[in-house]
Amino acid sequence: MVLIAPSVLSADFGNLAEAVGEVSPAADWLHVDVMDGHFVPNLTIGPPVVASLRRHSGLFFDCHLMMEDPGSYLGAFAEAGANGCTVHVEVGRSAELLAEARRLGLQAGLALNPETPLDTVLPYLEACDLLLVMTVHPGFGGQRFMAEVLPKLAEARKAVDERGLAVRIEVDGGIDEHTAGLVARAGADVLVAGSAIFGRERPWEAAQAIRRAAEGALATKGAS
Ligand SMILES: O=C(CO)[C@@H](O)[C@H](O)COP(=O)(O)O
Numbered sequence: 100m101v102l103i104a105p106s107v108l109s110a111d112f113g114n115l116a117e118a119v120g121e122v123s124p125a126a127d128w129l130h131v132d133v134m135d136g137h138f139v140p141n142l143t144i145g146p147p148v149v150a151s152l153r154r155h156s157g158l159f160f161d162c163h164l165m166m167e168d169p170g171s172y173l174g175a176f177a178e179a180g181a182n183g184c185t186v187h188v189e190v191g192r193s194a195e196l197l198a199e200a201r202r203l204g205l206q207a208g209l210a211l212n213p214e215t216p217l218d219t220v221l222p223y224l225e226a227c228d229l230l231l232v233m234t235v236h237p238g239f240g241g242q243r244f245m246a247e248v249l250p251k252l253a254e255a256r257k258a259v260d261e262r263g264l265a266v267r268i269e270v271d272g273g274i275d276e277h278t279a280g281l282v283a284r285a286g287a288d289v290l291v292a293g294s295a296i297f298g299r300e301r302p303w304e305a306a307q308a309i310r311r312a313a314e315g316a317l318a319t320k321g322a323s
């Protein structure tokens with residue numbers, strides 16, 4: 100089953116609760132992009148906004164921490180109502196950070212950038228609930244999907260299945276109704292989309308179109 104996770108990065112920050120409410124019937128998770136201005140050259144939101152949104156939404160909050168020092172904030176995100184927190188393998192201390200996330204009752208995610216080899220995350224697969232394979236360079240919404248990441252995504256799926264793990268594989272960046280089928284076929288089961296949902300006139304329908312494209316591609320894969 101494919102999960103759709105609209106990314107609030109492309110939503111109207113001045114009208115966040117309403118934007119989230121509008122897309123909710125078509126969303127499985129809500130993806131919350133946290134950027135610290137150091138790990139990526141952009142600044143977004145932190146625990147206070149997550150806490151505010153929590154009062155308006157019962158969705159699973161999937162927080163993507165693009166931060167150099169996520170360890171100092173995991174507790175604050177848990178307290179604010181996050182359900183899952185994903186840290187980047189590039190910042191190091193992955194074992195410690197994943198264990199701390201789980202200790203706080205969070206689903207623990209590990210992300211890797213497009214140029215980061217899969218080998219860097221393989222030692223931590225058992226310690227993860229989610230592996231986030233970035234399909235753009237992190238920092239901004241609305242970028243072009245990097246198809247060159249597809250072989251790494253397929254390798255990640257193989258590694259998870261070979262070890263018999265229940266780790267979800269999430270993709271993030273440039274996902275729309277055209278690329279959804281490609282990533283679903285390569286093994287992704289959580290699809291994040293920002294601009295292709297909140298940038299559209301009817302976000303709810305856009306999310307459904309992405310879901311249909313992914314499920315359609317999987318059905319054809321099964322038949323072939
Ligand atoms: O983490 C990020 C960007 O760093 C994402 O979650 C973006 O929000 C995806 O935006 P689109 O590529 O779907 O517009």
Ligand SMILES: [Fe+2]
Binds near residue numbers: 131291
């Ligand atoms: Fe993200």
